[in-house]
Amino acid sequence: MAAKKQEQDAKKTRDKNKPAAKKKGTAGKKPKDAPKGAARKRKIDFPIVGLGASAGGLEALEAFFSNMPPDSNIAFVVIQHLSPTHKSIMDSLLSKCTRMKVLGVEDGTKVEPNRVYLNPPDKNVVIINGKLQLLDPVKTGGINLPIDCFFRSMAEELGEKAICIILSGTATDGTLGLKAVKGGGGIAMVQDPDSAKYDGMPRSAISTGIVDFILPGGSFVGKFRGKFRDGGKFRDVP
Template identity: 40%
Template sequence: MDVTRKRPPFCIGIGCSAGGLKAACEFFQQVVEKTGAAFVVIPHLSSEHRSKFSTVLERFTEMPVHRVEGEMRLEKDHVYVLTEDRMMIVEDGRLKVRRRYSTEIINKSIDIFFKSMAKAYRENGIGIILSGMGHDGIEGIKLIEDYHGLVIVQDPDTTDFNILPQAAINKDDPHMVLPPADIARFLLRYLEVQGQSELS
């Protein structure tokens, strides 16, 4: 089988922390069409117990949802969720995972993934910041924009925890600021247009 046929042309990274599960469910509930993209969710998780993030997310999407505990190849119209106590990058169409070091007291998992995605997918990398606390992801979205990718941030007024989205807006100039369901609808239109451009 030619693996390049299944390799997604777009990678959509979704970073969140507190309150992010609710926002992610609202987002995926509206992704009702095949986009050909791979969706990678990077939530901040407690390292002390097994996360149910992917299990809950499965109820809100028809796409296959994977807990990423080891190296995996990205496929179109699949959802990949980072697991607890892990850090992840994307390289050569594959997700690569390592344990979070004991020295990594501040969780920078969103930044680490977004930076790798920006380098690997360049203008076809899409970074989304949802509900959360802290400032993880700010460096990552700047690099995504440096490579001419797309950055979308959840409207802080629609979040349970607005520090992360507000910091992303203050530190950067995202292309769109929308509620989760509208982010999904915008992406469907955006990816459709991009697909048509590639065919023309």
């Protein structure tokens, strides 16, 4: 029920951001012969990587961004498990590892490539119409699942341009969102549990059997080099 409410809140935000249809003529209407579930026009023309991290994720994030070139034409959104009262210093820590700008997410933040975005401690993040929106946390079984929340919205917004990476952490957050990303044609990567301080999240994701790459924290970057062609599609190229 809680997850359903989160999706309903995201839908309301999405609907609010849609341009109003014209009253006259057929503007805003789907053609009668439009196939059911036809893909809507994407607002984003570059890939976005969503990184989900919990306990023990700092080392993996530092290794990832230390090896990621600053001009990859990719945007990065880091979703962590944070206490509502905790003042994070992740922005200053990651700024030491990358020349990309590291920014905190505010409601309505426009996503740009070669930027790193960090979730705030007291809100969930979704991406709608090319912008990051903030939602009040909705707990499932008494637990907030911010990684699942973002990955699901990323899957709907980006389709095959969505890339999710699950790093060190306890429990299972990210697994359902990873399934959504794969269902939309995106790419799923998971930190090798043997290299993670806490292997709960990685092992849960791997148990789905649909993960594309299982790698140590600093080794993901090699999978990005020379693979984005044809409008951002992820594929091996010579």
